[in-house]
Amino acid sequence: MNIDFLRNKTLVADGETNWQEVEKGISRKIMSYTDDIMLVKVKFDKGAIGAEHHHPHLQMSYIGKGVFEVKIGSDIRELKEGDVYFAPSDIEHGVVCKEDGILIDVFSPARQDFL
DSSP: OOOGGGBTOSOOOGGGSOOEEEETTEEEEEEEEOSSOEEEEEEEOTTOEEEEEOOSSEEEEEEEEEEEEEEETTEEEEEETTOEEEEOTTOOEEEEEEEEEEEEEEEESOOGGGO
């Protein structure tokens, strides 16, 4: 799927971009991005696991819907709609979705591997 039209896009309606299945129970849609920042919606089915990983990007995530068990380094906490977490550069982090949910992820710089 070509999403170049989202680069530097200032106004984006939800229906302008499609969900892409990442793995069973997890889909994402890139909403807008520049080289410096990217916003991505990630949809999780109950029980889906965002496996622990790390990357050089800064990441902030807003729980838009649902309940997630979030692990950042050695810290583990259950977060729900309206809560936020921050994953610093190169720190292991991951989530387990406790009920159907959506994360709104912001990365800096943009995740070129998502493009």
